[in-house]
Amino acid sequence: MTELAEPHIEVDTANDHDSVISDDISAFTTSITSSILDYPVENGRRYHAFRAGVYCLPNDELEQDRLDLSHALMTKGIGNKLFLAPIDTDKMHRVLDIGTGTGIWSMAMGDEYPNAQILGNDLSAIQPPWVPPNVKFEIDDVECPWVYEAPFDFIFCRYMAACIKDWPTLVRSVHDNLTPGGWAEFQDFDLQYYSEDGSLKEGSHTLTWINTLLEAARKTGREPSPGPRLEGWVRDAGFTNVTHQRFRFPIGPWAKDPHLKEVGLYNIQQVLSGLEAFSLRLFCHVLGWPKDEVLVLLSKVRNELKNPNLHAQFDFHVVYGQKKQAE
Known part of the structure; x- marks a missing residue:
């Protein structure tokens, strides 16, 4: 059974927030010297080169900033x-940190647990060169066969x-x-936006955008809202002591x-800064929208948000489980 971390979210009726939220996040740039840094550019955004096209979001500095903000949001x-x-x-x-992104979680773990060896992998070599001595990064596709020489205590x-x-195959590889x-x-x-008070209405630009985005992602064969299904995959892979918690994230x-x-x-800052990153490749490449039409829609979504x-809000799911002890 899923544990809901927060009940119904009560609205702050005294909120006098002026609704003007900066879309800009301070610059952060890093790279690892590698032959796979010949990144392709689409619609003015840079994407990964290794296993090109597998990941639908860019890996440029703007996206790295957003990923670091998302880390702060999730923690x-x-x-x-x-x-x-x-x-x-x-x-x-x-x-092992799968899909480490900028490596920020791995580095935080390395600082917090200096006696542990932390390995982070990703399709993009965007991690910084200066990291805690117990942290390493590698370029890898986690959907390819795993060839690690020794097992991990925590993945x-x-x-x-x-x-x-x-x-299901990924979760079995983890196990x-x-x-x-x-x-x-x-x-x-679970990236399906909703409201509990009816303020996010059918026909709004925001619902039109997120529903179209989810549709486009599913056309690529990659589920954009895996959170609610994690528990089932984890149990099917043979994990024990499985716990599932759901957290509400207001926007x-x-x-x-x-x-x-x-x-x-935190959430609205990362959403606003990521609207183009989320949308451009999926809307333009997958659905065939002209870039100008996408940008017009995103401007309307930005104003609504x-x-x-x-x-509006969406949910964040955490599922953990244990591999059986050796008998």
Whole structure:
């Protein structure tokens, strides 16, 4: 049974937020010297070169900034924690971070657990060269056969929405590459926007955009909202002690609860800064929309999302489980 971390979100009726939220995030750029850095550019955004086309979002500096902001959102959203699994960290020697992105989670883990060896993998070599001494990065496609020489004590998989074609196989690979008694944790979204008070209405630009985005992602064969299905995949792979928690993420600082208000502020910042990144390849390449039409729609979505009377939200799911102990 899914544990809901927050009940109905109460709206802060005293909220005097002026609805003007900056779309700009401070510049952050990094790279690893590699022959796979010959990145293609589409519609003014840069994309990964290794296994080109597998991942639908860009990997340029603007997107790296958004990914780091998303890390802050997700860690804050689950209680200012890097993970929730009840791991005995004294026995956590080898950790794998699947789809590490900018490497920010791996680096935080390396700082927090200096006795653990942290390995992060990704399709893009966008991780910084200066990292904690116990952290390493590699370029890899997690949907290809895994060839690690030794199993891991903890495998972490977060924010792989619209990235994976075969989730059951991926989850089995995670299970097979754990030590007996090791833990895995999956954190991901259900990106279907909704409101509890009816403020997000059918026919709105925001619902038109997100529904079209989800449709386009599914046309690529990669599920954009894996969160609700994670528990089933984890149980089917043979994990035990499985726990599933669902967190509500407001879009905007409209919640009365101070924690959720802050989560909402982080969330709307990353959504607004990511509208083009989420949309351009899927709308233009997959659905055939002209770029100008996409940008017009995104401008309307941006204006709606900044309206403090819109109380939209989506859900974030955390599922963790343990590989059986050796008998």
